[in-house]
Amino acid sequence: MPDLSRPARALLLSGPISTMAKRRLSDLKKAQMQAGYVFVLPSILLYATFVLAPVIITIILSFTYYDISFGADWVGFENYIRFLTDSRSLEIFWNTLRFAFLAVTFNVGVGLVLALALNRAMPQFLLYFFRLAFFLPVIISAAFVAVVWSYFYSFDFGVINYYLGQVGLPQVPWLTSSKVAMTSIVIMDVWKNTGFFMIILIAALQGVPRPIMDAASMDGASPWRRFSRITLPYISPVLFFCIVFASIGALQVFESIMILTGGGPGDSTRSLSIYLVDEAFGSFELGYAAAVSVIMMLLVLIITIIQLVGSRRWVRE
């Protein structure tokens, strides 16, 4: 059999084909080609219709003034210029970046602290409990939990303000003050997502070789030194991935803000996603909304490029 399997391998992989009869070979090749196209067809068709074509149309739309009943007028870069010169859209842009910065810092930071704390021997039931407690929020939609949090944050009837009052602290206008609202949203976001980064970082920590750590502590290296000189370099590629990943998610933040504040008070918590939906389905400024979504896509693209360049530099051989 071994000599027979060679031509087959040559077909499945690449490589020189010498032993097989030409006719049978071309038949197989043809059958393989046909099978290939038939197999990829459903996904390619769906993808082209519902992802690729819409993206291209959105890009075109972003250069037009589009009216549902009258059609499109080409306006060049006007929508982009409007975005970049309008003080409202710029405020929303900075809001989104500020949210992303805070959410990424605390999601990954808290996740790392939890991972370090959890990365030790403990009974199985405790491990199950911790995974349950920290990961359950990750898999429940923000649309659901944000409703719960809106009652927690409520000023008069809120659970948090009730307990603050019990210990004699002043009530906090969690969602109704433009100074506090963004912080409240970040707190919920960290509660919801930090478990995700915790799990990924635990896996990374378990890849730090034990012998090196043991040797370092034998030599009297302090915990902080062991962390900064051994652990951190080892997990840095994963940490980097976490930051990139958290940024992409945070820039698209939508439902938690939508349900907690709807973007308010004023525009103080409005994100690009919400702005886009407002412009498109509230004011029917479809061309402008398309430009906003293209700008969001560019932000994701920039982060992806940073990731590609960065991981080449950061990931050790």
Add this chain to the structure above:
Amino acid sequence: MRTKAMQTRQAKKWVDRAIIAVLALMGISMLMPFLWLFSMSFRPAAEAYRMPPSFLPPTFDFANYETVLSSSIPFLKIYWNSLYIAVLVTIGQLVTCTLAAFAYARLRFPGRDSLFFVMLIGLMFPVQVTILPIYLGFAKVGLLNNPLGLVLLGLTSSFGVFMLRQFLRSQPKELEEAALMDGAGYFKIFWRISLPQLKPALAALAIITFTGAWNAYFQPRALIESQAAMTLPIAMDLLRGYLGQGNLSLVMAAMSMAILPVVLLFLVAQKMVIEGVTFSGIRA
């Protein structure tokens, strides 16, 4: 010397215990919102806002649940929509992504790598950048306010294709080659050999896809307005506005029912869910 070593070991043990105790407290507080919503759903509606709040169910009286089901909001229909979309989307992705992954991982045909590359780019597009044309297109063909539209949008995914292809490439292909030599067709090879090999990856993809579809908010919110076509995540907001002023307990009863499938899935298959979700990196 010896006693000092023992002392440090003893100290380390106490530090370990202290850390675990702190973690346990944090873990319990992480669960507070869930304990609260579950307990509140059993509180008599008239006492919904009475303080202190409940974190343990005061009774197990399902009156609030019955009220939600018999309210003027078609809650069962909404629940059915969510289930219908999530199940069909999951089945669809399992089929389309597996077929494509097999072709990209195992077959050779002209244009294969470019097609795969084009598919991969899809990982980069945020859902916001496709929504306007989809909205306009759906408006033309009558798919707005129609759960079927959301099903169509979810039938395939770049991520599913990518994940299954990577998994299949890590599997040995000797069996497939042997089957080919025995004259088996490509579909038979796919069905009899590759599909069974893919089982663990398919389970992970099914979990991720189901939870993702169950939790989806952005697209349903943009494409659905009528109550009869809503899914649970967008209906929650409606319920809060509709019942919420007077009746927190009712909203929480609806919420308990809405999160039930995902919570159950997580309790039963915790490890698989965590592995699947962290691998894919979906954020619900």
